[in-house]
Amino acid sequence: MTQNQKPLTAREKVLAFVFFLVGTSLLVEVGFRLFGPKYYHFNNMFAEYTTNPRGYFDTLYEKDGQALYGIKMNTAVGVGGRRGVDMRGRPTEKILGLGDSQAQGQGVRFKDTMYEQLSDTLSNSGITASVRNASVSGYDLDEIVSRYAYETSTGAQYDLVLYAMVLDDYGLNRDEIEGLDFIQYQPGYTFDPWRARSAAWNFVAHTAEQLALSKDTSRAYLNSFRGKNLEAKTEQLTRLAQQVSNDGGTLVVMVLPLLYDFENYPFGEIHQTLVNSASENNIHLIDLLPVLNTEQAQDLWVHPTDHHPNERAHKMVADAVHQYLETQQLTESLKNH
Amino acid sequence: MALLSMLLFILGAGGLLLGGGWTLFSGGPTLANLKPALAGLVMVVIAWLLPVGGGLNMADAPAPPPPPPPQPPLHQEGAVPINHHEPQRKQLSSGMSISVRLRSACSTDATGTPTCWGEPAPLTGQAIKRVAFGRDHGCALLTTGEAECWGSAEESRGDTRNQPFVDISSTLENSCGLTAQGALRCWGEKTVLPPPNHRFRSLTGGAQHTCGLTDRGEVLCWGCENPKDCAAPQGPFTQVSAGHNHTCALQTNGAAQCWGSNDSGQSTPPNIAFQQLSSGWSHTCGIDIRGQLHCWGCDTKLSKLFPDSPNHCSPPDGQFSAVAAGDLWNSCALHTNGKAICWGGLRREKEPQ
Structure with missing residues (x-):
């Protein structure tokens, strides 16, 4: 803020605070998306997995366009x-x-x-x-x-x-x-x-x-x-x-x-x-x-x-x-x- | 979709921050100054609402599955596969039946409402006549005549899905449905069809073999590993139940007649008049004409291994309307008051409350 700018009004301060909160939350969310724990849905009741990280599984079948892996x-x-x-x-x-x-x-x-x-x-x-x-x-x-x-x-x-x-x-x-x-x-x-x-x-x-x-x-x-x-x-x-x-x-x-x-x-x-x-x-x-x-x-x-x-x-x-x-x-x- | 979500998210977040900063330092919160921030907000919202979880770390995340269908009260024992053939349904009280295998059982009341306990059987809650369990599959015969099946045999059903049936049976590997015309349709693995030119009125599945009661009251069995186990005596019979490697049938005078494996005495019934029989893994149970339960064929070794358990061939007292002999000498029966009671094996206390 230069010398010629007016100080922030209360409304502007509130707005700034809101943007700060939202911005921080978004940065936190981005951070967890990049580095946080992965989300996986357990589905091992039927031993079918949505990924094949070790390349060990066979492709069992496709469901809704997604391949499911496992060992029959x-x-x-x-x-x-x-x-x-x-x-x-x-x-x-x-x-x-x-x-x-x-x-x-x-x-x-x-x-x-x-x-x-x-x-x-x-x-x-x-x-x-x-x-x-x-x-x-x-x-x-x-x-x-x-x-x-x-x-x-x-x-x-x-x-x-x-x-x-x-x-x-x-x-x-x-x-x-x-x-x-x-x-x-x-x-x-x-x-x-x-x-x-x-x-x-x-x-x-x-x-x-x-x-x-x-x-x-x-x-x-x-x-x-x-x-x-x-x-x-x-x-x-x-x-x-x-x-x-x-x-x-x-x-x-x-x-x-x-x-x-x-x-x-x-x-x-x-x-x-x-x-x-x-x-x-x-x-x-x-x-x-x-x-x-x-x-x-x-x-x-x-x-x-x-x-x-x-x-x-x-x-x-x-x-x-x-x-x-x-x-x-x-x-x-x-x-x- | 996940990558798109992530891109929108990052761009939106950037737009929001940029717009916010611009708003604050360039001349206050005017509409023109807020546009970048609003655009960023919209992009973030879209990114968040996209169907897949999004985010670099969540790229592999599947879409949230639908919640499982509500299950009746269960004894929680964890995921396991299903075993066992189906024991013969009861015919004492119309509409009521009970079926049991190692880790779970299902019964139906007079209206066909199923109650299952132990391992969950994935029924949809429709009214059923009976349930027939296999090893990794099973079928429920709905009151509408449809067979609602699950597990490994379901994939090979083909056009039997649209076929109405009057009875069903399951072996460890496959299932069969009985049409109103008395013919069989089977699906699953190692399916074996009966000799031709017979009309059946009921079916029962053992470990590998299936037996049917013909219109004339004769029993025919097929699919046995040992052909002698399929050599049914001459009838007439009124009911038949296939066990693991033995089969028992009810003569018209109520006498039980069994054949096949008899290593623990499961094919040596007592000299009592019965009204229903159920052949289990290697024991047999029956309800006599007074409604009381009898079981035979329980292995003596098991009594030594479980000295604190009631004798597996000592069923509870009372009046019963249906009995089902299951795996590992586990049995369940329906009391005339509608309550299911299990005994023997291991899960006697696990019937529904």
């Missing part, structure tokens, strides 16, 4: 499980693989699943035994135990029974959780359309979501491994191990960590609890946290919207399990076939 799964193993397209010529299935969608391989090709990669590794080491993948999305411990009973109800016998345990297998109280459970959104979650329209709002909502995730959801996970529930589930797992032994096999539990914030991993207590209880009850257990936390958690995701383990994580798991089996000499019975 063949789950024709009994009443659910995982198999490949052509299963001819595979070695005899002398190992039973149990678990949920993580072991089933959501978002991962059959040949890249942990159980199939383990089958390949065993084959390469001269052991002709493959893994029957009876993992089904959503199974928890009780269902896995029942599935074992089903798989052996016709007299089938397995030298090894591998159980890929996920930290929600002990019965997560989902009433304590809203939004994410570190793996996927919960049913009933309502989509906020303004997260797609405003990057600034998306940042606020994302931050709040992460805070709730770390607080409420973590607590739900930790609570499921405490008190009477822990006691009951430990007994259940012990009964399973005993039944497998009675049937002539050996149970090996593989504890998969949640792929979340390995630098400040909030579930170390759970892993330690599981290690301790397995030791006390003479159950073979592999804690895969030290195996997987050598990488960034997000590098092991199937997709930014789907925190199931990707093919790289599956390979790391398969290698670690193979090493454990060799070290514990649990492959000896397989060599006799």
